[in-house]
Amino acid sequence: MFQIFPLIPFTLLIVCVLAIVTFYLAYRSPDKSAFDRILLWGIFYIFLHSFYVFIIEVFYANEPWRDQLIPFAFGYGPFLYFGMLSLRDNKVQLWKLFVHLIPFVVYLILFGLLVFDVLENTLIMQKRIGKHIFILGPISFVTYAVWSAFEGKRLFKEKFRQKLAMFVFARILLLFISLIFIIVFFSKKVAEDQQAVYLLRMVIYVCMLLAVFMIFSYVVDKLIKPNATLTKKRKIVGPVSSIELAKYERSALSELQLIDFEKRLVYAVKEEQLYLDQELSLSSLAAHLRIPNHHLTQVFSMRVKQTFYQYINGFRIMHACELLQSANKMLNLEELAEKSGFNSKVSFNRQFKQIMGCTPSAYRNHLSI
Structure with a gap:
């Protein structure tokens, strides 16, 4: 079951556990801002992604298309986008949310049609859909990463350094993962080497683990440090001393x-x-x-x-x-x-x-x- 890289399922399991702990801490945090709410659902999205891939690795290791064709990649860019907007105190508009999630929804529907045999689940069909995802995924990553770089310059003056550090890290991860997608897509030698593919997948999951750990650090820091400030504010019931x-x-x-x-x-x-x-x-x-x-x-x-x-x-x-x-x-x-x-x-x-x-x-x- 874990013939090539037994580390992959264990890494995914660690991501799942750390993500669900982070989600719980973020959910229990008082006075959540728009940014914190988006971060909350972002960490839950990472949990769903890692948990799904873990299940595939354990029970469907001989059917890699179940992992390759599900469009989780199309969700990370929108989370980056709306997270940056939330720093300017912009509310999430439903029509914008729908527009940014169109690729995810479309390919999720196609994946569902394959799973339930509504579409003919042949190797040709799998390669056709997989080709689209391997092309559009990096385009999505790079587009959102470049946009966030320009947006980050505008927000840096507003003292969001800790939050922007997470976006810089996320931006680097998106560009790095895009490079991995491109290598696998354009290099037939790498794509046909099963050990090389597994190695690259391991790198991606380690990136997910690093992202979750950074969010975990932010949530814990927010729970510990701001509480003293909030307590001081709430103890004051009259004019400032x-x-x-x-x-x-x-x-x-x-x-x-x-x-x-x-x-x-x-x-x-x-x-x-x-x-x-x-x-x-x-x-x-x-x-x-x-x-x-x-x-x-x-x-x-x-x-x-x-x-x-x-x-x-x-x-x-x-x-x-x-x-x-x-x-x-x-x-x-x-x-x-x-x-x-x-x-x-x-x-x-x-x-x-x-x-x-x-x-x-x-x-x-x-x-x-």
Whole structure:
């Protein structure tokens, strides 16, 4: 069963285990941004890919077409694309998602037709579909990698260095795997050498393992380091302390710059209603305003006199009160929370009571008197 390279199934098994652990940690992480959600599904996609190939290696080793013709390769480029977009706080539009997944869907359907013998599953048909995948796969990898390189230059100024490091690594892997595809496709000598093919496959799976390990490191780092920052923010229930203000008084930002940044903040949050975005975070807000994170933090500390969460939740609760006072009195609390920018009813109830002094239900009952 493992005649040529017994390391392949074991490598895939390690990828599966590490991917599912990373997925669990990322899923349990609080305050997930748009980028974190895409990363979450990206790691699940890698798990599906590695687990599928592991099953093929163990139970269908004599039918390599089951691995070669399934179009997992067409999914990695779109994940890179939408991951980069999420750093600019752009929402995923369904029509864009559909367009980018067209190659994956088309070849997945063709693969299904072969598996269920709707199409005649002959060697000629397998080679024809495999040829398409071996040509279009590298084209997809290179196209998305080149695009992400240009996009990364625009985002580097926004202090996304750790996240961009993952994209640089992913870009290199895509180009490297593209080279392997091209070698196998254009070199008949390599393609006919079973040991060489297995060696190249082993290299690809090691690349997958490295990618999963890098994402795992990011998730663990995010769970450990930001928690201290979030705890400090949430412990502050009143205006920012004088100690924190003193720290920022030594900042290089002038008063005019702070005022300008504050105006941009107020316009974006109030007029553009960014507070209704459930995935809004300090980083994504800073990216939208094109203001460095630490400068925006100073604006909240020195000008707004509130933390980011206090400021945004204040707007959200005011919006909820307006909904309760309007004709939308039939909204249940879960719908009200969602329409006000909260991602959970529990968080909505807690913030409402803290700001308004009563629960949303009590506030609604008072209005009906």
